[in-house]
Amino acid sequence: MRIRIKPVQFYSSVRFWAVVLPLFWVSAALAQSSDSTAVPNAQLAGKALNARVEALLKQMTLEEKIGQMVQYSAGFATGPVGSKISYDELVAKGAAGSLLNVIGAEQTNHFQHIAMEKSRLHIPLLFGDDVIHGDRTTFPVPLGLAASWDPKMVAGVAHTAAIEARADGIQWVFSPMVDIARDARWGRIVESSGEDPYLGSALARGWVEGYQQGDLSKPDSVAVSVKHFAAYGAAIAGRDYNATDMSDITLRQVYLPPYHAAVDAGAATLMSSFNSINGVPATADPYTLTQILRKEWHFDGFVVSDWGAVAELLNHSIGPDGATVARKALEAGVDMDMEGDLYGTTIAAQVRSGQIPEKVVDEAVRRILRVKFALGLFEHPYAPVTPSSEPSAANRAQARAVAAETIVLLKNDPMEGVGALLPIAKSVRAVALIGPLADSAQDMLGSWGAQGDAKFVISLRQALSERLGDHLLYAPGCGVLSGEDEKILLEGKPAPDDAASIAEAVETAKKADVAILALGESADWMTGEATSRTRLGLPGNQEQLLEAVAATGKPVILVLFTGRPAEIKWAGAHIPAIVEAWFPGMEGGHAVADVLFGEVNPSAKLTVSFPRAVGQEPLYYAQLPTGRPAHGDLSRMPANGPEKYMSRYIDEENSALFPFGWGLSYTRFSYGQPTVSKAEVGLPEVAAGRGPGLTVGVDVRNSGSVAGTEVVQLYLRNTSASVEQPVRELKGFARVTLAPGESKHVEFPLGFDELSFINVESKPVVEPTTYKVWVGGSSLATAETSFIVK
Numbered sequence: 001m002r003i004r005i006k007p008v009q010f011y012s013s014v015r016f017w018a019v020v021l022p023l024f025w026v027s028a029a030l031a032q033s034s035d036s037t038a039v040p041n042a043q044l045a046g047k048a049l050n051a052r053v054e055a056l057l058k059q060m061t062l063e064e065k066i067g068q069m070v071q072y073s074a075g076f077a078t079g080p081v082g083s084k085i086s087y088d089e090l091v092a093k094g095a096a097g098s099l100l101n102v103i104g105a106e107q108t109n110h111f112q113h114i115a116m117e118k119s120r121l122h123i124p125l126l127f128g129d130d131v132i133h134g135d136r137t138t139f140p141v142p143l144g145l146a147a148s149w150d151p152k153m154v155a156g157v158a159h160t161a162a163i164e165a166r167a168d169g170i171q172w173v174f175s176p177m178v179d180i181a182r183d184a185r186w187g188r189i190v191e192s193s194g195e196d197p198y199l200g201s202a203l204a205r206g207w208v209e210g211y212q213q214g215d216l217s218k219p220d221s222v223a224v225s226v227k228h229f230a231a232y233g234a235a236i237a238g239r240d241y242n243a244t245d246m247s248d249i250t251l252r253q254v255y256l257p258p259y260h261a262a263v264d265a266g267a268a269t270l271m272s273s274f275n276s277i278n279g280v281p282a283t284a285d286p287y288t289l290t291q292i293l294r295k296e297w298h299f300d301g302f303v304v305s306d307w308g309a310v311a312e313l314l315n316h317s318i319g320p321d322g323a324t325v326a327r328k329a330l331e332a333g334v335d336m337d338m339e340g341d342l343y344g345t346t347i348a349a350q351v352r353s354g355q356i357p358e359k360v361v362d363e364a365v366r367r368i369l370r371v372k373f374a375l376g377l378f379e380h381p382y383a384p385v386t387p388s389s390e391p392s393a394a395n396r397a398q399a400r401a402v403a404a405e406t407i408v409l410l411k412n413d414p415m416e417g418v419g420a421l422l423p424i425a426k427s428v429r430a431v432a433l434i435g436p437l438a439d440s441a442q443d444m445l446g447s448w449g450a451q452g453d454a455k456f457v458i459s460l461r462q463a464l465s466e467r468l469g470d471h472l473l474y475a476p477g478c479g480v481l482s483g484e485d486e487k488i489l490l491e492g493k494p495a496p497d498d499a500a501s502i503a504e505a506v507e508t509a510k511k512a513d514v515a516i517l518a519l520g521e522s523a524d525w526m527t528g529e530a531t532s533r534t535r536l537g538l539p540g541n542q543e544q545l546l547e548a549v550a551a552t553g554k555p556v557i558l559v560l561f562t563g564r565p566a567e568i569k570w571a572g573a574h575i576p577a578i579v580e581a582w583f584p585g586m587e588g589g590h591a592v593a594d595v596l597f598g599e600v601n602p603s604a605k606l607t608v609s610f611p612r613a614v615g616q617e618p619l620y621y622a623q624l625p626t627g628r629p630a631h632g633d634l635s636r637m638p639a640n641g642p643e644k645y646m647s648r649y650i651d652e653e654n655s656a657l658f659p660f661g662w663g664l665s666y667t668r669f670s671y672g673q674p675t676v677s678k679a680e681v682g683l684p685e686v687a688a689g690r691g692p693g694l695t696v697g698v699d700v701r702n703s704g705s706v707a708g709t710e711v712v713q714l715y716l717r718n719t720s721a722s723v724e725q726p727v728r729e730l731k732g733f734a735r736v737t738l739a740p741g742e743s744k745h746v747e748f749p750l751g752f753d754e755l756s757f758i759n760v761e762s763k764p765v766v767e768p769t770t771y772k773v774w775v776g777g778s779s780l781a782t783a784e785t786s787f788i789v790k
């Protein structure tokens with residue numbers, strides 16, 4: 001039977017509001033997005049600049065146009081097969097618009113002279129390189145930099161890198177990588193900012209602003225390439241280059257925000273990714289490359305493919321031949337083919353046969369030329385003479401201060417009869433430094449070390465011996481496992497017999513007051529591209545070494561040098577002090593020592609969850625709710641064995657060993673009761689995106705005895721939405737420095753950006769609901785309040 005609702009009844013009925021309210025939210029959301037038609041990079045949209053682009057375009061032959069869309073690696077290879085072509089000839093013909101992996105004034109100027117003097121139209125080359133966390137001065141790896149929760153500091157790193165890159169003839173960096181990474185098995189998690197879209201977006205803005213300086217024509221700025229577009233970090237099972245598959249809601253709510261933030265910050269270029277997204281390879285995906293990037297975000301720069309990714313479309317089986325897949329990539333929105341060798345060889349014929357409209361080529365060329373003009377390359381094509389390769393003292397000092405801000409104190413439990421081991425007490429005389437990463441300069445550089453040179457690295461051993469002289473004892477204990485040991489991992493063979501060197505390390509520990517174990521991964525071989533792992537424990541015999549030294553009863557401090565969350569369950573339970581130092585860069589040894597001896601009070605916080613067991617991966621704090629939460633209200637569960645029928649593992653807890661946002665200090669911070677500026681806020685006020693709808697305030701106090709910096713974090717939960725929302729989401733953070741006893745009031749504005757979510761129509765909306773709010777020093781924050789959106 002159908003029930004008819006009379007008009008009056010209807011207007012006041014739930015069904016009326018169910019129909020009308022969503023329309024209102026959608027239109028509010030649309031109003032919000034149509035507000036943002038302003039171009040994200042005004043320089044690229046400039047009239048004078050575009051007139052120059054058009055004038056040049058008119059003079060170009062089809063071959064010259066396509067030449068601009070071709071990029072080759074004319075130096076070392078950073079992908080499977082390096083091309084073997086005469087680059088001099090190619091450049092002279094105008095058949096390459098960009099080169100990568102050519103470093104230094106001498107080499108870049110060699111090619112630039114050919115382009116400027118021999119090519120018909122004298123269009124300068126654009127030189128790109130993987131400057132990822134510094135060029136000559138190596139800073140910590142990006143995952144470490146993210147742990148600072150300090151976008152300003154990250155911008156400073158990017159700026160220094162830009163200055164050094166320019167001196168090396170590079171005007172374009174393949175950075176930042178803003179892929180959300182929630183699976184520690186994925187080796188490239190080290191290049192990311194971690195698992196969270198809100199923090200990831202803030203850091204993405206910092207990177208772009210630091211590199212580009214708001215003006216590409218400045219001699220100290222470089223163009224960025226925001227990568228890898230899109231959702232590369234969600235490769236299934238954490239296996240590099242694997243497919244990704246996710247709902248549009250997840251794509252837009254979790255994975256896209258950092259790219260969008262980077263575009264809004266003025267990013268000049270993006271790099272398309274290797275993965276497919278829901279069955280469409282990202283390098284030929286009109287939905288992400290055109291619909292979202294161009295139409296919704298109004299991006300004016302250009303898109304370069306990742307290395308060989310256009311040619312790899314053949315392996316993705318989306319076309320029978322190179323010509324077809326190249327056409328698909330171009331028409332989807334990839335403007336430049338990096339090392340694919342397909343644009344240069346297949347596009348011209350397809351334009352001539354009418355399969356590809358020439359205006360598609362024109363548009364790609366336009367986008368590329370815009371960036372070249374904006375960079376001022378036509379006026380200043382050449383690099384000045386490259387200065388000495390040694391990083392300056394000022395840059396080294398910056399690297400040291402930055403690295404100290406990235407080191408996370410994971411644990412510092414008092415040891416019976418000794419107290420907390422960190423900072424190392426003045427009374428400590430002899431220190432035993434043990435472990436394969438204690439003196440490995442190369443590993444400190446991390447993956448993508450750019451022009452960083454191991455001979456300028458300060459290892460932990462060097463730094464500690466500067467402080468302790470003869471009071472430092474050293475024993476490597478065992479190896480990390482190197483590339484030659486691949487069989488050990490693949491075939492599950494035992495690691496080499498390190499019994500003798502472990503025994504020696506144990507004897508060394510016995511002679512000291514405290515043992516520092518420097519353990520972790522091989523930066524080159526186990527972290528970064530193509531280094532996915534199925535086991536996340538300490539490789540080789542390092543766990544054995546750790547347990548053997550701990551068995552001496554000497555106080556043990558574990559310092560981890562890793563590019564991902566390590567599985568350290570035993571250490572978590574048995575080692576009193578644990579520090580995550582990532583790969584801390586050139587000044588890493590000094591920075592770690594600064595923290596260990598308390599000259600720097602650690603303030604970094606994890607941006608990735610450390611699992612208890614690899615089987616929990618992908619592990620992240622912002623989980624969606626489940627109907628059977630393991631730590632839910634047990635009284636609402638059926639009486640007969642509620643603990644069985646819950647969303648959990650039978651052999652491990654759900655929670656992280658060390659969660660997102662976690663990081664200790666040498667002081668203590670206490671939180672007051674958070675307050676809201678309004679207990680209720682009207683939907684129109686928030687939905688129209690007119691400034692903050694309300695603010696949440698909290699008092700934070702340093703209740704310990706030394707000065708320290710706390711990363712105050714605000715988490716929200718939308719308790720009732722048309723699409724289920726995560727159990728917690730970061731929506732605000734602030735670094736606050738406090739003297740002992742000092743308090744500060746911190747306020748977080750919350751508006752449309754913080755309160756909206758993506759609805760079933762793929763639109764950002766705010767709906768009436770109650771938000772729970774937590775403020776604290778990690779994603780476990782307990783100080784709670786709430787507010788209502790009416």
Ligand code: BGC
Binds near residue numbers: 078100174306
């Ligand atoms: C990587 C990119 C990098 C490019 C150029 C690729 O293999 O995925 O991140 O920028 O090579 O070196």
